[in-house]
Amino acid sequence: MTAAQLSQPLRLRRAAPMRTRARFADLYAAEWIKLWSLRSTTLTLGAAVALALYLAGSNSAGGTRLPTGPSGPIDPNHAAFDGPSWIPSMIGVAMIGALALVGEHASGLIRTTLVAIPERRRVVVAKAAVLASVTAATALVAAVGGLLLAFATTPGELHGRSLTNPASLDAIGASVAVLPVCALTGMALGALLRHAAATGFAVCAVLGFGPLLIRPDGNRLATDLANVMPYYAWGRLTSAGRGSSGTMTAGEACLILAAWALASIVVTAVVLDRRDV
Amino acid sequence: MIEARELTKRFGRLTAVNELTFTVRPGQVTGFLGPNGAGKSTTLRMILGLNAPTSGTATIDGRPFRLEGTGLRRVGALLDAGDVHRGRSAQAHVAALARSNGLPRERVTAVLREVGLSEAARRRVGEFSLGMRQRLGLACALLGDPPVLIFDEPINGLDPEGIRWARALFRRLASEGRTVLVSSHMMSEMEHTADHLIVVGGGRLIADEPLSEFAARASRPTVTVRSEDSRRLSAVLTAAGGEVMQLGNGSLTVAKLSTSQIGEVAFSNRIMVYEVAVTSGALEEAFMELTASSVVHRAAES
């Protein structure tokens, strides 16, 4: 390679507009490329959907253990939105969110990113937007697919065999909300801890172990603690009998999910803004 | 134009950068020189708004870099070739950066071709050699056609052909009127590239002057001698008043004696000499002398 070859490509030919502020669409697109160019994203999201569908199918096929309530028909939400069956998906998307932050810090890519976009908060918002939209789409596939499977395979009489009945819509909506909330929580934990193994541990502890450890059926304090967890807020909205249905309103559950999402974004932005990278 | 004003960074009790003030001007290659641990990388990170200074300011074209909405059109930087996610392809890495600044897609292909990575663009960065990662980093720096370029130890890991290419690139960028700041811990690297030198040691400014002036600082020209019996030659040269250092493979570096004096001593002691040459590394010498007192990681005397 000689110096003569250098001159041509150095100049931007078609004078691209010199933006003093990146368009948000461009930031979103950049984070989109980053997310999908990692193999782990496709693998994890694919596994999350596959597992949710498989578990919904086997839950409804093994209909015997579905609580039928005092009397009357079976609620398909019990099969499609069985709590423990969704925990792997919640943790999976949270890991994607966590790695989106940890991966940048661990590899040093964060410096390259922030030289390109010195306004750090906008990077965080773009990252959050990509994570939220991708995981919401994943949740939609898993929830609708799971319900359809439950309709198809549950033996005996069903309570509302339609996607458009209010209970189904509530449950789909709650699921489409909870996976983004988990992904953003993962992102915030990643920003706080930066260390891959520590973040993985924290994600599993907060989103997976928390709901198993603290259940809303103990004393008052335990119930209050359990109710602020995304898992039980989601459980309230899917009404799949996770014991918390009576202890908070649907409105409170929505508020709790929104608060987690917002707090995660704020924490990530503040932490990244203050830190030397 | 890059300006640092009394730039200071402390990490706990360690002062990495101590009241550094300098200006980097456009149209020339400025070498940013100092031994390992002198605070070079920390300074560059503060200029780029990655690290917050404890006190003082750093600006690029008069503005703190953190205030920019997009960076690539203002500054191209290669800080560490490892600052890439290993799981991504080179293509995806550059494409994401370009997109974030609203740069056209052809630009990605153009810079990758420019640095000679077209063939490897679809491979994951984790499979790249250090030299290839350096090239990838240079590609990212060129992406936005920026007026200011900052390179931290860019030559590391490049093959000889790559080094020549990179030097030509830096000179070219400067001749186009850009501000080019290249850091290094090796003087020899600067000899062929820089017009102006900023030398730091122990976080402090040691010199800020044109390359030619800096070279004139070397107080003691030295001579390299290669002989059949360097041990005996070393002894007799020391006896004749020279300061001798063994270089291995039969070579000695001698100070305080001229080439003719050395020849005389060797001849009168019947020692065969294969080569006597004045060391061209006057810059290296000046650099060593200047930074000797500030070297942090001094090699243990053996």
Added chain:
Amino acid sequence: MSTPIPRNRARFGDLVAAEWIKVRSLRSTYGLMAFGLLFAVVAAWWEGAHVRVAPGAAAQFNPLVYPYNDATWEFITVLAATFGVLAVAGEYSSGLIRATFTAVPDRRRVILAKGVVVSTHMALFGVLTSLASLYVAGAALSGQLSGLSLDRPDILRAAAVSAALPVLGALAGMAIGALIRHPAGAVSTAWGVLLFLPTLLASGTIGLGWATQVMPVAAWEAISRSTYGTPHPNPVPAVGVAWLLMAAWPLLSLAATSVVVTRRDV
């Protein structure tokens, strides 16, 4: 030559010493163990302090439930597994593994030495945590329940098996770390295998309910008998089988680690 000719095969003791230095020079070792101990102590106090025993009803309470609460010890197990994961995956992610295997090409001996060091640390951690749990719960329960003392054979047995549980967890973690190699992926897999998988299996969703019984925590429950009432909500193996499992898990984990690490390029 005055210098002694070095052995061409390192003594196993030297390998252990080398791994010992590696483990002890990481902050995460201390942080993790301190965190686990703190967690166990707080949990034991919490469990003990919230018990109200009606006069004369003490016989209906199983005091082991409080120091050896299953959720607490599941967490301790996963924490220990994380320690094991880091011991292996940390070497892979940093590239240190290449230096290690260049220095000692016999990979199986390296793994064995690592296993010895990890087990020693976790055994120590297990004993400390088990005893701390026991005494803190005992103190919190004072005036309500008594009998939490190592003099009783069932308490001694529960304390001993709880001390051993972290060793199982850590060795399983090493195997997971060797398989997955990416620290975050390996840590979440450890959680999945040791905690969420048993929960899922026990719920009967996948139809492999029997498999719950072979998990480390089930074996621990069978031996420690630290459960609320009978029958136990999750199936546990027979005590004899449980002891076999306590021995089989570490051995199989070490074998798996060794096979995976030996077969794979680094």
